[in-house]
Amino acid sequence: MKESYFPQEIEKKWQRVWEETKAFKTLDESDKPKYYALSMFPYPSGKLHMGHVRNYTITDVIARFKKANGFNVLHPIGWDSFGLPAENAAMKHNADPETWTDENIAYMTKQLKMLGLSYDWDREVTTCKPDYYKWTQWLFLQLYKKGLVYKKEAAVNWCDECGTVLANEQVIDGKCWRCDSVVEKKYLSQWFIKITDYADVLLEDLDKLTGWGDNVKTMQANWIGKSKGAIFKFPVVDAPNGEEMYVPVYTTRPDTVFGITYLVVAPEYKDIEKLTTSENKEAVEEYRANARKMTEIERLSTDRVKTGVPLGTHCRNPFNGEVFPLWTADYALVEYGTGAVMAVPTHDERDFDFAKKYNMPMKVVIENPENPSDCKDSAYTEPGVLVNSGEFNGMKNNEAKKAITKWAVDKGFGEFKTQYRLRDWLISRQRYWGAPIPVVYCDKCGIQPVPEDQLPVMLPKDVDFSVAGKSPITTSKTFKDTVCPICGGHATRETDTMDTFMCSSWYYLRYADARNSEKCFDRDTVNHWLPVDQYVGGIEHAILHLLYSRFFTKALRDCGLLDFDEPFKNLLTQGMVLKDGAKMSKSKGNTVDPDEIFENYGADTARLFILSDSPPARDFDWSDAGVEGCYKFLNRVWRLISTNADNITLDYKLNFPLAKENDDLIRTVHIAIKGITNDISNDFQFNTVISKYRELTNAIYDWQSKKSDLNEEDKNVLSFAIVSLMKLMSPVAVHLTEEAWSELGGIGSIHEQPWCEWDENLAKSSSITLVVQVNGKVKDKIEVDAGLNQDEMKQTALDSPKIKSQIEGKMVVKTIVVPGKLVNIVVK
RNA sequence: GCUCCAGUGGCGGAAUCGGUAGACGCGUUGGACUUAAAAUCCAAUUGGGCGUAUAACCCAGUGCCAGUUCAAGUCUGGCCUGGAGCACCA
Numbered sequence A: 001m002k003e004s005y006f007p008q009e010i011e012k013k014w015q016r017v018w019e020e021t022k023a024f025k026t027l028d029e030s031d032k033p034k035y036y037a038l039s040m041f042p043y044p045s046g047k048l049h050m051g052h053v054r055n056y057t058i059t060d061v062i063a064r065f066k067k068a069n070g071f072n073v074l075h076p077i078g079w080d081s082f083g084l085p086a087e088n089a090a091m092k093h094n095a096d097p098e099t100w101t102d103e104n105i106a107y108m109t110k111q112l113k114m115l116g117l118s119y120d121w122d123r124e125v126t127t128c129k130p131d132y133y134k135w136t137q138w139l140f141l142q143l144y145k146k147g148l149v150y151k152k153e154a155a156v157n158w159c160d161e162c163g164t165v166l167a168n169e170q171v172i173d174g175k176c177w178r179c180d181s182v183v184e185k186k187y188l189s190q191w192f193i194k195i196t197d198y199a200d201v202l203l204e205d206l207d208k209l210t211g212w213g214d215n216v217k218t219m220q221a222n223w224i225g226k227s228k229g230a231i232f233k234f235p236v237v238d239a240p241n242g243e244e245m246y247v248p249v250y251t252t253r254p255d256t257v258f259g260i261t262y263l264v265v266a267p268e269y270k271d272i273e274k275l276t277t278s279e280n281k282e283a284v285e286e287y288r289a290n291a292r293k294m295t296e297i298e299r300l301s302t303d304r305v306k307t308g309v310p311l312g313t314h315c316r317n318p319f320n321g322e323v324f325p326l327w328t329a330d331y332a333l334v335e336y337g338t339g340a341v342m343a344v345p346t347h348d349e350r351d352f353d354f355a356k357k358y359n360m361p362m363k364v365v366i367e368n369p370e371n372p373s374d375c376k377d378s379a380y381t382e383p384g385v386l387v388n389s390g391e392f393n394g395m396k397n398n399e400a401k402k403a404i405t406k407w408a409v410d411k412g413f414g415e416f417k418t419q420y421r422l423r424d425w426l427i428s429r430q431r432y433w434g435a436p437i438p439v440v441y442c443d444k445c446g447i448q449p450v451p452e453d454q455l456p457v458m459l460p461k462d463v464d465f466s467v468a469g470k471s472p473i474t475t476s477k478t479f480k481d482t483v484c485p486i487c488g489g490h491a492t493r494e495t496d497t498m499d500t501f502m503c504s505s506w507y508y509l510r511y512a513d514a515r516n517s518e519k520c521f522d523r524d525t526v527n528h529w530l531p532v533d534q535y536v537g538g539i540e541h542a543i544l545h546l547l548y549s550r551f552f553t554k555a556l557r558d559c560g561l562l563d564f565d566e567p568f569k570n571l572l573t574q575g576m577v578l579k580d581g582a583k584m585s586k587s588k589g590n591t592v593d594p595d596e597i598f599e600n601y602g603a604d605t606a607r608l609f610i611l612s613d614s615p616p617a618r619d620f621d622w623s624d625a626g627v628e629g630c631y632k633f634l635n636r637v638w639r640l641i642s643t644n645a646d647n648i649t650l651d652y653k654l655n656f657p658l659a660k661e662n663d664d665l666i667r668t669v670h671i672a673i674k675g676i677t678n679d680i681s682n683d684f685q686f687n688t689v690i691s692k693y694r695e696l697t698n699a700i701y702d703w704q705s706k707k708s709d710l711n712e713e714d715k716n717v718l719s720f721a722i723v724s725l726m727k728l729m730s731p732v733a734v735h736l737t738e739e740a741w742s743e744l745g746g747i748g749s750i751h752e753q754p755w756c757e758w759d760e761n762l763a764k765s766s767s768i769t770l771v772v773q774v775n776g777k778v779k780d781k782i783e784v785d786a787g788l789n790q791d792e793m794k795q796t797a798l799d800s801p802k803i804k805s806q807i808e809g810k811m812v813v814k815t816i817v818v819p820g821k822l823v824n825i826v827v828k
Numbered sequence B: 001g002c003u004c005c006a007g008u009g010g011c012g013g014a015a016u017c018g019g020u021a022g023a024c025g026c027g028u029u030g031g032a033c034u035u036a037a038a039a040u041c042c043a044a045u046u047g048g049g050c051g052u053a054u055a056a057c058c059c060a061g062u063g064c065c066a067g068u069u070c071a072a073g074u075c076u077g078g079c080c081u082g083g084a085g086c087a088c089c090a
Helices: A009-020 A052-070 A084-093 A096-113 A128-146 A195-208 A214-224 A254-259 A281-300 A348-360 A397-411 A500-504 A507-513 A523-529 A544-560 A594-601 A603-612 A626-642 A658-682 A687-707 A712-729 A734-743 A790-799 A801-807
Strands: A033-039 A071-073 A151-160 A164-166 A182-195 A226-235 A244-252 A261-263 A308-316 A323-329 A340-343 A416-420 A439-443 A445-451 A482-483 A488-492 A534-538 A571-574 A577-579 A620-622 A766-774 A777-785 A811-816 A824-828
Touching: A009 A096, A009 A594, A009 A603, A009 A734, A033 A052, A033 A482, A033 A523, A052 A534, A052 A571, A052 A577, A052 A594, A052 A658, A071 A416, A084 A096, A084 A445, A096 A445, A096 A594, A128 A151, A128 A182, A128 A445, A128 A507, A128 A544, A182 A281, A195 A226, A195 A244, A195 A416, A195 A544, A214 A500, A214 A544, A214 A571, A214 A658, A226 A308, A226 A397, A244 A254, A244 A261, A244 A340, A254 A397, A261 A308, A281 A308, A281 A323, A281 A777, A308 A603, A340 A348, A416 A445, A500 A544, A507 A523, A507 A544, A594 A603, A603 A626, A603 A687, A603 A712, A603 A734, A620 A626, A626 A712, A658 A687, A658 A712, A687 A712, A712 A734, A777 A790, A790 A801, A790 A811, A790 A824, A801 A824
Parallel strands: A033 A071, A033 A534, A261 A323, A534 A571, A577 A620, A766 A824
Antiparallel strands: A151 A164, A151 A182, A226 A244, A226 A416, A261 A340, A308 A323, A439 A445, A439 A488, A482 A488, A766 A777, A811 A824
C-alpha cells in the first residue's frame, strides 16, 4: 500500500470500476425494505456550483448510509432541462437550445461522476426529451379530463416595444430587461390549472408532514392564505343606466359594517364602467390606464401612497340604511375576494390612510371599554365591544362577526365565506423551449385535446431563433397547421408551451419506472417506491415546486394513477453556500469552482469539507483553510492505514478480557459507532459526524503512540479500530475507503459492507468524571469507577477535601445525585 | 406590517432528558524535527483577578431584563438585534 495519499489517482480508478460494474444500480425486486433518497434535480446551466455539491453530497451520504443499514435504496438523478436560459442562449447564437442543453448535461454528468455519487444512471430522466415530455403532455390531458385545466383571459407582462410577453424574471423594476421600456399588463387567453380546488386539502395535509420543517410549512400555509369571513351585497342606489345593481364585498370584519363610510372597487373591476357617472368617466378612465402601467412598478415600491378617484355613484348600507360613495383605488385587488372592499377607516389601517387623504367621514363602531379611542390618529384594530351598531351594541366584536353575518344571511344579502390567497396556476408560456401544450383549435369544433395516441406533440425543428417580438415556435412552417381529431378539418396547434414547473412536478414519480415506454409509470411500481423517504434541496423551492408537486400527487391520486397523497415524507432544506459571509455569485466574484477543488484535493476532500462545518440546514461559509484542513485530515487517515497495513487483518478476533488501554480503545470505537449512527439518524448532523471521525482517529493515534511493539492482541484491537473507522467514513470518503479496503485485501466493495454495530455495554467508558457541585456551582471533578451506586457517589463527593472545605460550618440542606454524572450539595 | 428562523470564544460550530459551557476544527502563539523550507508531531488558546516564572485558586460569562428550579445555553414571560419568506389579501 502506498504511503502517500494520491486522491486524483484512486478516485479516477474507482469511478471507472463503479461505472463498469454498475455498482449503484437499483433493482425494483428486493426482499429488503425500500428507501427513496432524492435531491432536487438540477437545471443544466453549464457547470456545477457549490450549492449542487452540497445538495448531492448530503443525499449521497444518506443513500449510502441507508444502503449499509439494509435498505434497498433508490437514488436517482435527472435534468430539469426546459426553460428560458437555453432559449436565450439559442437566440443569442441563432442555434438550437437542444444542443446547448445537451452539451451542458454532458459536462455536468462528468462532474457528478467525479464527485463519486452513487446514482443509478439507468434511471436518468431529462425533461426536454420526447420520452419524458410525452408523459408531461399526457398528464396534462388527464388533468384536462378531470376538469382541472381551463383557459381564461389573464394579465401578462407585456412589452409593447418588443411586442412580446415577458416572464416575471424579465421584468426589472417594472421595465423590460432588453429594451428598458415600461412593461404593461395585457390580457391574453391563457391556460390554467385549478390548484385552488385543492387549496383546503393542501393546507390541511401540511399537518401530516411531520418530516418537514415548520419554516417550509408556514411558508406554504401563508401562501395558501386561508381566511374566514363573509360576503355582503350592497345595492347601488344611483346606477347611471338605471339598472338594479349590487356590489358584493368580501370582508373578515363583518363586525364593523356599521362603520362603513365608502366602498372601493379595483381599477380592473368588471362592472366599473357601469358604475361610473358620465361626469367622472374621464378621471376614472385616466386612473385605470395609469393603474395598468403602474402595477409592476408600484408592487416594488415599499411606501406606496394610496390613491383613488370617485365613481360618482353610491351604495346603500343594508344594515343601517346609510348611503355612501363608490370609489376606485388600486389598493383593492381584482384577483382577491370580489374585487371590491367595504371601507371602515376607524378599524382598518389602509382604509384609515385613504380616508385621511381624501377627507372621508369616519365613525367609531368598536371600542375598548377601558380605553376608548376616537380613532383620530390611527385605526383601532384590537378586540372590543360594538357601539353605534344598532341592535348589536354592547356585543363583543368576535361574537358580532358571526351574529351580523347570520343576520345578513337571514335577510338574503350575505353569506359566510372562506377565502384563499392561492390563485390558479398559470402554465402558458409564449416561448419555444418547453413542452408544447397538447391542444388544437379546430375551425369548427373549437378547442380539442390532442388524442393520447398522437403524443408526443413534438417541438418543431424548423424554427428561427433570431426573431424578436414573438415566440420562435411561431416561425415553424410545419408546426401550426394540423387536422382536427374530431372532424378531420383544418385546425391549428396551440403554440404556447408549459411552465417548466409542470415538468418538475412529477419527475420523482418517473424515476420509479423511468424506462417505461408504454405508460407514464406503472401504478404498482410507483406505489412501491413512493413517497420519497428523504427529499433534499434548497429553500428557494419551499413554495412553488413543493406546492405544485403536492398538488400533482393529490390530483393524480384522484385520477386513479397512484395511491398516496403526499410525495415527500421527509424534507431537508439545505442552507446556502457562502463565501466571506455572502452568497456565492459570479457578479460578486466570490465563487469557487468545484473542478478546481477536485483537481487540487480530490472529491473526497470536497465531500468531507462541504459536510463538516455547518449542519445541513444552516448556511455554510466556504473557507480555503477549511478545505486544506480536511485534506490534511484525509492524509492523516490514509497514513494511519498505510503505515499499519501489515498490522491490520480484516478477520480480527477480540478475546476478552483485554489489557486496560486496549479495552479503552475498544470502548472508544463503540462510542464512536453509536454517536455517528445516532447523529446521522437524527436529522443528518454530518458536522458532528465528521468531528467524531476526527476524535476516533486521534484516539487511535494516541493509543499507538503509547505502544512500542504490537502483540497479537494489540494487532486485533488495532484492526477492529481501523476497519471500523473505514466503514464509518465510507459514506463520505467514498474513494479513499474503497482503495484502502481493496489494499487490505477486502473482498468486493466496502460500499457493500453492512454498517458497524455497537454493544451498549461497551459504548461507555469504564470510568466517569463525577462532577460535584455546591449550591449548583461546580467545585470539584473526581475520576471514579462507572459502576458506583448513588450512595457511593454521594460519599465520594463528601469525602473530597475541596468539598469539605466548601461546606465546612454550613448545614447540608439537601443532596441531589444524578446517576453516572453529578452530585449537588445544597448548603445554608 | 405579518409569519418563521437564528443569536454561544478571534472564526465555523458542539452540548439526547434542564446536570462539567466552549467538543471537533480553523486561525493564532510557542516548541520539536530540518542546513532551510514543506510536511509532520507536541503544547497553549472565553474574559478578568494576574504582574517575571511555577503551581494553584477565585470571580464573571451562551443578545438584554425578569421568572421557575437544588441546578438554565436549554423551560416560561417581556424586550433587542440579524436573516429569510409574504407583503395594500380587506
